[in-house]
Amino acid sequence: LLTTTGRSSGKPRLTVLEHRRLGGFHYVVSAWGSRADWYRNILKDPHVHVWAGQRRFDGVAEVLNDAEKRQASRLRWGQNERPAIRSLFRLKAEPTEEEIAELLRSVIVVRLRPV
Numbered sequence: 001l002l003t004t005t006g007r008s009s010g011k012p013r014l015t016v017l018e019h020r021r022l023g024g025f026h027y028v029v030s031a032w033g034s035r036a037d038w039y040r041n042i043l044k045d046p047h048v049h050v051w052a053g054q055r056r057f058d059g060v061a062e063v064l065n066d067a068e069k070r071q072a073s074r075l076r077w078g079q080n081e082r083p084a085i086r087s088l089f090r091l092k093a094e095p096t097e098e099e100i101a102e103l104l105r106s107v108i109v110v111r112l113r114p115v
Contacts, residue, residue, distance in 0.1 A: 002028065002112070003049040004041035004061075012049075013041060019052055019112070022075050026052055026059075030108040039108060050112050057114045064109040066101065072111075073104060 002015045015038040019026045030036045042048065042061040050059050064072060077084040082094040089095075089103055 001051040002038055003051075004038050005045045005047065007041045007044040013038065020076060021052070022072060024114070026050060026112040027064075027072055028110050028112065030110070033108055036108075039110070042110065047115075048112060050114075059112045059114045062111045062113055064111055066105055068111070069104045069107065069109045070101065072109060073100070 002017050004013050004015065005011070006013045017028045017038070019028045021027075030039045032039075034040070042063075046061045048059050048061050050057050073085070074081055081100070085091070085100055085103060086094050091099075095103065
């Protein structure tokens with residue numbers, strides 16, 4: 001669960017999101033791209049509260065740049081990155097390095113860093 005502050009109302013807004021824990025951080029992807037309310041809220045105020053399983057923490061939401069997205073992708077899938085991205089994006093063949101970079105550019109990935 002991700003609690004953000006409403007960009008207009010200033011009220012707490014709770015959103016259920018799928019996340020992945022990599023290293024000491026949690027990562028979320030915006031399925032609705034830049035239209036997602038939770039994403040638009042963190043652009044105005046990146047301070048969040050996260051409830052992931054038994055773990056609860058206050059944090060800061062950080063939108064990843066292209067290089068950080070690629071690093072997170074490699075950390076998540078390691079040697080299986082190409083087949084994983086093929087499956088995730090429903091591609092007919094394993095993607096090239098250039099195709100992976102382009103696909104990751106099209107996705108909004110946010111790191112939730114505990115404070």
